[in-house]
Amino acid sequence: MRPPSPAEKSQQAALHASLEAILRRDPGGSYPRSDPRTQWRHHAALRLGEQRTGIDPLTLARAALARAERALEKDGPESPAAHIGHHLIGEGTEAFERELRALPGYRGTRRPGIPRGLAAPLTVLIACVLVMGCAAYLLGHPAAPWARIAALVCAVPLAAVYASRTVRALPWRPRMDLPLPRLRPEDAEPRSAATLVVVPAIVSSPARVRALLDRLWALHEAHGGAEFRFALLSDFADAATETAAGDDAVLAELEAGIAALNARAGDAAGDRFFALHRVRRWSATQQAWMGWERKRGKLLELMRLLHGDPAAFAWRFGDVGGLLARTPVPLVITLDDTTRLRAGAADALIRTALHPLNRPRVDERTGRVLAGYGVLQPSVEFTFGGAGEDAEPARRAAGPSFAFTALGAGVHQGAGALYHVDAFRRALDGTFPDDLVLHHDLLDGFVARTGEVYDAVVQQPWPATYLAQARRGHRWLRGLLQTAPFIAGLRGNPLTGAQRFFLGEASLVELGTPASLVLLPLAWTVLPGPAWVWTVAACPALLLPFLSLIHRILLLPLRRGRGAGPGAALGRLAMGAFAQVVLVHQSLVAADALVRVAWRMGVSRRRLLEWAPRQEPASPLSEYWRALWLSPVAGVAALGAVAWWRPQNLLLAVPFALAWIAAPAIVGLGDRLVFRPGADRSPRVEGAPDGSGGGG
Structure with a gap:
């Protein structure tokens, strides 16, 4: 492609200046206050619109401006449609394109990619086709009825895995509003309101209080802007009685510690540090006295406090009343005692939240967030050895x-x-009933509408051992499975169809691990047809990365340095291999979570909020053998069953069985190599969730 001539450069500069003049007449006033990236996206949208509609950018800009002016006159300045960006890079782009069809010269072409509304139907269609294909094959070949039923039951979550991964690989239509628009730093400051950075936690001793207050001071040093305030949201540990020995010592340490931090900060504008502590309440499901609804309850009580509820938090240390009297607190950032925002992340979140196109619009009748975002989520970067710049x-x-x-x-x-x-x-x-929601982050984020700010990064330490990761995964999966009443609409319907689909798909995909474990021995012993086909189909964690690797290798001659090579696919293949090593244990974790949730929700109604603080000490090798003892047993049993029923399939079964037999040693020794300082790092278990669930 030849470079533009001087005359063409002059024409482009003149066009850019004309477009800029129109955009700066934005009735809502957000364009002049937006950062350069957001302004550039307005111009890019106009150029892209010309290619797609055949209408010149100046006409498009004038049409968007006219549409924004009409919205300002009709709905007022608070309407997002009063901003020109709403029609070019916001949620009004599709409606704007429909209006353009009436303009002379319109010769619209379809936007590239598959329409986003087809994601859920395509996933369901692919999964149904796979399950029906499996059923047709089993019905057409001789097999024991129980084997057919077992294989079909296993096929459902495995089909969900394949359908989910396939749909994610398709070329979907890009969203015009990503990345989310953001204000310029100079237009977001000076900020007339405070941003409260909070750390929810359970405190069981004065030493724990001191550690958390040190954490608050570290946050103050990292985010020293005048608009930031810092608060500890704390509960006592669960107890058999409403009060317990040591409670007074915890409260005294909180009071003295917050006073010391404020004296150390010496801010003439008022206190910068606060501690908000709650009384225990009786929980019928936990049969214990505890903080109401754990972390979810602390956040809800904080929102009530910031809106003037005098009953929120029994103990308030620091001049909370003075803070609320001096300045509003419209934004809250939540961290725990191990996570850390990378440099600039808090500022990026605030400038994104303050942009008019992102501000949440709440339905007055239902309270549901209809547009904009009530929650902004940065990208999560998992780190070894704690969180920090290094x-x-x-x-x-x-x-x-x-x-x-x-x-x-x-x-x-x-x-x-x-x-x-x-x-x-x-x-x-x-919105949600008490004593039911364990993994509240997903549900809260769906109802309050979450926007993802993926160029802002929060660091979270990686679990110190595989066993710690498995315990987190067990808690995460229990929380996910406890969303079943909301997926089915049995507890009202606060979720949209897309959100319910996401939760249902995620639950089925997590059950793909035990389905794989059951299907493999069936394939080697009783199922009809080639055993290797069933074996391959039962291992999506290996098959999908292998196909991706082959695809990348075949494209290498065409790419010539453009894009990623096969390294990422090799990493995923290694993860898939490790997933086969721990397949038995991961299946046990998933099955245990499923049985516990079914019993607790359907029968006992007890321990639905069961949560344990993170405790990740180094585990001796004997601990791995105690935790993974079923894996060697399953390996030996699989070899015996194959040798008895179909010895010709031993060649297929032996690699899996040997991996299961050696799993405790492989995992235990691997953890020591992975977490030894300076050692190479191994990948996470495929399918094991990272979320820590709802605790604190």
């Missing part, structure tokens, strides 16, 4: 999730999230 990444922060780009349902992961106080309170206060 921490070694275990897994780099990724871009926006598929749920956000294709389903419109941003995923709230808890760590580092920013809440819009008013929208969060109105959307969630009283």
Whole structure:
């Protein structure tokens, strides 16, 4: 492609200046206050619109301006449609394109990519085709009825895995509003309101209080802007009685510690540090005295407090009343005692939240967030050895999730999230029943509408051992499975169809691990047809990365340095291999979570909020043998069954069985190599969730 001539450059500069003049007449006033990236996206949208509609950019800009002016006159300045960006890079782009069809010269072409509304139907269609194909094959070949039923039951979650991965690989239509628009730093400051950075936690001793207060001071040093305030949201540990020995010592340490921090900060404008502590309440499901609804309850009570509820938090240390009298607190950022926002992340979240196109619009009748975002979630970067600028990444922060780009349902992961106080309170206060929601982050984020700010990064330490990761995964999966009543609409319907689909798909995909374990021995012993076909189909964690690797290798001659090579696919293949090593244990974790949730929700109604603080000490090798004892047993049993029924399949079964037999030693020794300082790092278990669930 030849470079533009001087005359062409002059024409482009003149066009840019003309477009800039129109855009700066934005009736809502957001364009002049937007950062350069957001302004550039306005211009890019106009150029792209010319290619797609055949209408010149100046006409498009004038049409968008006229549409914004009409919205300003009709709905007032608070309407998002009063901003020109709403029609070019916001949620009004599709309606604007429909209006353009009436303009002379319109010769519209379809926007590239598959429409996002087809993501859920395509996933269901592919999964149904796979299950029906499996059923047709089994019915057409001789097999024991029980084997057919077992294989079909296993086929459902495995089909969900294949359908989910296939749909994610398709070329979906890009969202015009990503990355989310953001204000310029100079237009977001000076800020007339405060942003409260909170650390929810359970405190069981004065030593724990001191550690958390040190954490608050570290946050103050990292985010020293005048608009930031810092608060500890704390509960006593669960107890058999409403009060317990040591409670008074904890309260005394909180009071003295907060006073010392404020004296150390010496801010003439008022206190910068606060501690908000709650009384225990009786929980019928836990049969214990505890903080109401754990972390979810603390956040809801905080939102009530910021709206003037005098009953929120029994103990308040620091001049909370003075803070609320001096300045409003519209935004809250939540961190825990181990996560850390990377440099600039808090500022990026705030400038994104303050942009008019992102501000949440709440339905006055239902309280649901209809547009904008009540929660902003940064990307999560997992690190080895704690969080910090020098921490070694275990897994780099990724871009926006598929749920956000294709389903419109941003995923709230808890760590580092920013809440819009008013929208969060109105959307969630009283929405979910007590004593049921364990993994509250996903549900809260769906109802309050989560936007993903993927160029802001929060660091979260990687679990110190495989066993710690498995315990987190067990808690995460229990929380996910406890969303079943909301997926089915049995507890009202606070979720959209796309959000319910996301939760249902995620639950089925997690059950693909035990389905794989059951299907493999069936394939080697009783199922009809070639055993190797069943074996391959039962291992999506190996098959899908292998196909991706082959695809990348075949494209290498064409890419010539453009894009990624096969390294990422090799990494995923290694993860898939490790997933086969721990397949028995991961299946036990998933099955245990499923049985516990079914019993607790369907029969006992007890321990639905069961949560344990993170305790990740180094585990001796004997601990791995105690935790993974079933894996060697399953390996020996599989070899015996194959040798008895179909010895010709031993060649297929032996690699899997040997991996299961050696799993405790492989995992135990691997942890020591992975977490030894300076050692190479191994990948996470495929399918094991990272979320820490709802605790604190």
